[in-house]
Amino acid sequence: MTTPEAQAPVRSAAGLLQILWLASPALPVGGFSYSEGLEAAVDAGLVSDEASAANWLTDQLHLGLARADLAVVAQAIAAWRGGDLERIGTLNRWVLHTRETLEFRLQSEQMGRSLLEWARQLGDLGEGVFEQLQAARLDPPTYPVTCACAAARTDASVRDSLLGYAFGWTENMVQAAIKSVPLGQSAGQRMLARLARQIPDAVDHAMALTDDRRQAFTPLLAILSARHETQYSRLFRS
Template sequence: MNLQLARLLHLASPALPVGAFSYSQGLEWAVESGAVTNEALAQQWISDALHFALARCEAPALIGLMRAWQAGDSAEVQRLNAEFIATRETAELRAETLQMGYSLARLLRDLPDMPDRIRETHAGMTEIAFPTAWAAAAAHWQLGEEDAATTYLWAWLENQVMAAVKLVPLGQTAGQRMLVALSPALTQLAATAIERADAQDWENFTPGMTLASSQHETQYTRLFRS
């Protein structure tokens, strides 16, 4: 098997012990409020978040961080990490990326093939965003930017679809239909993320998602942590 393919599958796997399955990023409140009540609405919600949040902010940050890790520029890693954390507009979104980043950094620390410079850079950071830790692994494993961005977007998409299946609720076949419908856009969205990283043009204007996340903080009954 191609080793790089195996590495991509490793990073995209729901078995990666970072707790991604426990977050909905406001989707749970959207269901509770009646904004998302069926498959079509769930697909639209996820598609909007994918296009306007992930491809415009999180994925470009990932690419920028990969480049900083590849260059061995710890100061730039820390700068981009702080900049990304500043884009998390609610307490839950901030806690999510920090918890997942901490968990992944701890995992990378225990993997035997990770170089000391990654461990040392992580050790010098009080807060580690999830894209920062993910980018460290992708850079060390010499994954291509387009493949890495596509894989990162796929992992997010799969997690959101499975959250929708549980919350709306929907059947497993509906979840698969959404994945088939939304996944063709990933290649172009990855290219968009790379272009934005080239221009250092991150944009995180997602008021609907932010409102949903903030409302979720006080939601009475919850399955998810965001």
């Protein structure tokens, strides 16, 4: 007879694997299509080598992702698990209203819709993610809120879910740096190592934020994103 104690590690392993799945660059949501202003920073000469790219992404992790999207994901996971659809709608609108440029907003909308479609295609294997997203009637769904829904259906902790979300973002951004600076794969691995050491502090900061302390304010990034919308030659959609 299997005891509850013997079953617990299996559940935890399953939750961890699902978070790794959500964080994987292979997830068909199109994250690889975006540089989130990094390509424009390269064009402006603000990022030109491994050191400047690593510094740029470290700042973006702490000043942008941690204070906005990671905080939203943490709060949305709790709301999804509690069935608070009104709260989910509020968080989704906050993401839409705080995207500082059109291309940033379109990125969040496109990735959110793609994750919704991913959940629909999984059917029963999606463990009710699609049905829960449909019930929330998000129009349009944003990526942080839809990703939180998928994470909430696992038994992973909020912190582990945020660690996965942040590392998935980091992998995409390092790949964007490799292509746009450009850099070699070894430089990319060094950047990943540096950013991975920063992620736990960024996650802990995000989890401590309340609604009145959550913010989306990165003026230089917004300026670069606006310039990128009309940049003559580019690899990425943002």
